[in-house]
Amino acid sequence: MKLKKLLFAAALFAVGCATVPQQAELPVYLNEDAPLEERVEDALQRLTLREKIDLIHAQSKFSSAGVERLGIPEVWCTDGPHGIRPEVMWDEWDQAKWTNDSCTAFPALTCLAATWNPEMSAKYGMAIGEEARYREKDVLLGPGVNIYRTPMNGRNFEYMGEDPLLASKMVVPYIQNVQKNGVAACVKHFALNNQEIERHGVNVVVDDRALYEIYLPAFKAAVQEGGAWAIMPAYNRYKGQHCCHNQYLLNDILKGEWGFDGVALSDWGGVHDTREAALHGLDMEFGSWTNGLNWGASNAYDMYHMAVPYMKAIENGELTTKELDDKVRRVLRLIFRTAMNTRKPFGSMNTEAHLQAARDIAGEGVVLLKNEGDVLPVDLAKAKTILVVGENAIKMMTVGGGSSSLKVLKEYTPLEGIQRYVGDKAKVVYERGYVGDVTGEYNGVKSGQDLSESRSAEQLIADAVAAAKKADVVLFFGGLNKKEGQDCEGADRSEYALPYGQNEVIEALVAANKNLVVVNISGNAVAMPWVEKVPSIMQGWFLGSESGNALAQVIFGEVNPSGHLPFTFPVRLEDNSAHSVGEWPGAKDVHYTEGIFVGYRWADKQQLKALFPFGHGLSYTTFEVGEPEVSKTAIKQGGNGKITIKCEVRNTGKREGAEVVQLYIGDKESYLPRPVKELKDFAKLHLEAGQSGVAELTITEEDLKFFDDKKHEWVSEKGEFTAYIATSAEDILYTVDFSLK
Numbered sequence: 001m002k003l004k005k006l007l008f009a010a011a012l013f014a015v016g017c018a019t020v021p022q023q024a025e026l027p028v029y030l031n032e033d034a035p036l037e038e039r040v041e042d043a044l045q046r047l048t049l050r051e052k053i054d055l056i057h058a059q060s061k062f063s064s065a066g067v068e069r070l071g072i073p074e075v076w077c078t079d080g081p082h083g084i085r086p087e088v089m090w091d092e093w094d095q096a097k098w099t100n101d102s103c104t105a106f107p108a109l110t111c112l113a114a115t116w117n118p119e120m121s122a123k124y125g126m127a128i129g130e131e132a133r134y135r136e137k138d139v140l141l142g143p144g145v146n147i148y149r150t151p152m153n154g155r156n157f158e159y160m161g162e163d164p165l166l167a168s169k170m171v172v173p174y175i176q177n178v179q180k181n182g183v184a185a186c187v188k189h190f191a192l193n194n195q196e197i198e199r200h201g202v203n204v205v206v207d208d209r210a211l212y213e214i215y216l217p218a219f220k221a222a223v224q225e226g227g228a229w230a231i232m233p234a235y236n237r238y239k240g241q242h243c244c245h246n247q248y249l250l251n252d253i254l255k256g257e258w259g260f261d262g263v264a265l266s267d268w269g270g271v272h273d274t275r276e277a278a279l280h281g282l283d284m285e286f287g288s289w290t291n292g293l294n295w296g297a298s299n300a301y302d303m304y305h306m307a308v309p310y311m312k313a314i315e316n317g318e319l320t321t322k323e324l325d326d327k328v329r330r331v332l333r334l335i336f337r338t339a340m341n342t343r344k345p346f347g348s349m350n351t352e353a354h355l356q357a358a359r360d361i362a363g364e365g366v367v368l369l370k371n372e373g374d375v376l377p378v379d380l381a382k383a384k385t386i387l388v389v390g391e392n393a394i395k396m397m398t399v400g401g402g403s404s405s406l407k408v409l410k411e412y413t414p415l416e417g418i419q420r421y422v423g424d425k426a427k428v429v430y431e432r433g434y435v436g437d438v439t440g441e442y443n444g445v446k447s448g449q450d451l452s453e454s455r456s457a458e459q460l461i462a463d464a465v466a467a468a469k470k471a472d473v474v475l476f477f478g479g480l481n482k483k484e485g486q487d488c489e490g491a492d493r494s495e496y497a498l499p500y501g502q503n504e505v506i507e508a509l510v511a512a513n514k515n516l517v518v519v520n521i522s523g524n525a526v527a528m529p530w531v532e533k534v535p536s537i538m539q540g541w542f543l544g545s546e547s548g549n550a551l552a553q554v555i556f557g558e559v560n561p562s563g564h565l566p567f568t569f570p571v572r573l574e575d576n577s578a579h580s581v582g583e584w585p586g587a588k589d590v591h592y593t594e595g596i597f598v599g600y601r602w603a604d605k606q607q608l609k610a611l612f613p614f615g616h617g618l619s620y621t622t623f624e625v626g627e628p629e630v631s632k633t634a635i636k637q638g639g640n641g642k643i644t645i646k647c648e649v650r651n652t653g654k655r656e657g658a659e660v661v662q663l664y665i666g667d668k669e670s671y672l673p674r675p676v677k678e679l680k681d682f683a684k685l686h687l688e689a690g691q692s693g694v695a696e697l698t699i700t701e702e703d704l705k706f707f708d709d710k711k712h713e714w715v716s717e718k719g720e721f722t723a724y725i726a727t728s729a730e731d732i733l734y735t736v737d738f739s740l741k
């Protein structure tokens with residue numbers, strides 16, 4: 001019997017060997033050992049015009065067609081950038097009602113940027129890439145790296161802050177690790193997508209210096225260092241052309257100057273014209289509106305600008321196949337890298353490791369903004385009654401905010417996280433304090449929470465105050481939420497102040513109990529008129545599935561905060577350059593009159609003290625940064641020289657912690673105006689109590705360059721420079737003079 005089975009298996013194996021062709025016998029495009037470009041050319045010459053056209057536009061809300069005849073599979077996209085979006089219907093935005101599409105929600109990208117730790121980006125990219133892969137997605141619609149121009153932008157939470165260097169350093173490992181899973185990262189929204197109001201029409205007027213020095217570097221790093229396989233051109237216009245078909249951005253810069261070989265994949269509904277899309281560098285069209293009559297009908301895909309209208313224009317000679325073939329080559333490259341990559345790993349979903357990654361990133365991104373009292377970390381040996389106040393302590397934040405909205409298996413709210421952490425060590429009391437948004441639904445996904453409340457605003461405050469008087473510690477969780485008019489796609493913020501009367505609640509609480517901690521949950525800076533009165537303030541971000549657990553670990557001191565702000569908190573909105581000298585929001589044209597002076601570059605220029613500066617973040621321990629040791633004080637222009645600055649960092653406190661040492665550089669004299677200083681390097685050191693480490697920072701000629709818009713090139717100018725060793729844009733510890741000779 002056993003022998004029979006064995007013979008049968010051997011026979012099967014022999015048949016298998018005979019019928020499955022060896023790699024070398026396969027048509028070139030199917031042979032994964034053949035060079036990529038040979039495979040692309042081989043596939044291209046096998047395609048009919050109709051098949052080529054089918055490859056470059058959507059066939060459903062989130063997929064494009066493959067070529068059945070040749071075994072070329074479909075391309076499946078997913079949002080992005082904080083988790084894998086639940087499935088929607090084939091032709092509609094409504095939920096497909098799958099029961100197996102809940103994901104792990106990772107912290108919002110503002111939190112990731114606040115870790116100032118590229119290792120956290122790598123961890124993030126790997127985990128979200130594994131989830132995308134498990135759900136059999138080929139393109140992850142993220143990460144986003146639009147620069148934080150104003151705190152009013154509703155989508156800032158999806159981006160990596162105001163500084164081009166920080167965003168560049170943080171975006172690269174995210175992309176590299178997503179793509180290790182055979183899933184393309186699609187970096188968005190390229191470019192100048194800094195407002196949601198009028199996002200489909202507004203035309204950004206910006207000078208080339210600001211474009212190249214501020215708004216493009218993170219995209220360039222994503223493409224050249226991260227090796228992104230896809231990029232998503234934005235909705236807005238630049239130089240009068242929509243970014244989805246923009247000669248300057250797509251053809252000249254992205255594909256020309258940067259040599260991008262991937263796919264420019266339109267934002268959903270961002271394409272407006274066949275001819276422009278054909279000629280101005282777009283490769284794939286998604287989410288376009290139909291003619292209005294056939295809204296949602298399946299044949300509507302034929303009406304896409306890059307579908308039948310494009311084919312007809314080629315057939316009647318208005319357009320040629322030259323551009324089409326370039327697009328198809330790029331799409332084939334994408335497919336070979338993702339959908340047709342049989343060697344990619346299988347991915348995984350909702351694992352303990354993913355939750356751990358979410359918790360680690362969240363814990364490392366939380367920023368301790370102020371800590372003057374004796375409240376934080378809360379000592380459970382002393383605090384016996386802990387009062388938690390605020391809607392954001394109980395509100396799920398993974399639902400809402402637009403396309404990044406998620407469906408999670410479980411989200412721990414701050415109150416739950418605190419209750420779990422505290423157990424029976426103390427009494428945890430909750431008071432609402434204010435009522436904000438009780439809806440909790442996005443696109444058919446419901447949080448399932450009942451947040452209804454019948455008490456009046458006055459009563460809510462009175463009840464919270466009464467409870468605060470009896471508590472040892474009061475933890476207020478407020479800030480923004482993902483509702484329209486706050487941190488949300490499709491609309492910008494309606495005010496810089498905290499909404500829903502939260503300022504009154506905070507004032508009343510601190511008057512009742514001085515042991516108050518305010519945790520601001522948001523992806524944006526907010527005004528804090530009570531800043532002097534409240535002893536402890538924390539920036540809590542939108543932290544995803546593990547939100548409450550991560551916050552509890554920081555509040556009770558299990559995790560020592562080491563996040564630093566990726567953007568400036570201005571005291572007043574007028575202290576932000578877009579609102580002071582620039583324009584925001586724009587309707588038809590929006591002028592970025594502030595030019596390169598964005599964020600701390602503006603604060604420095606105007607000598608404005610921030611509410612909390614860029615790069616700021618405290619710890620429960622203390623650090624001493626020693627005098628810088630400088631390898632040399634000059635580098636030669638045109639050489640490969642570099643200056644190394646080493647600082648000893650000592651943890652002088654009683655517990656482990658991490659410090660971020662920041663290197664800014666200022667040019668003493670230049671023929672074009674330059675910022676007082678700009679971030680050029682940083683180092684994050686994790687140190688045990690009493691331990692020392694060395695922060696090593698480097699300066700090369702590249703770091704000294706600025707973009708000369710007349711010459712249209714990056715130039716360095718001989719002369720004197722200052723290096724600032726700092727722990728925030730306002731906390732300068734040392735300066736070092738050096739020169740470029």
Ligand code: BGC
Pocket residue numbers: 079080141188267268403
């Ligand atoms: C957003 C993109 C998103 C796409 C697909 C658009 O509205 O701007 O960021 O990836 O929808 O959901």
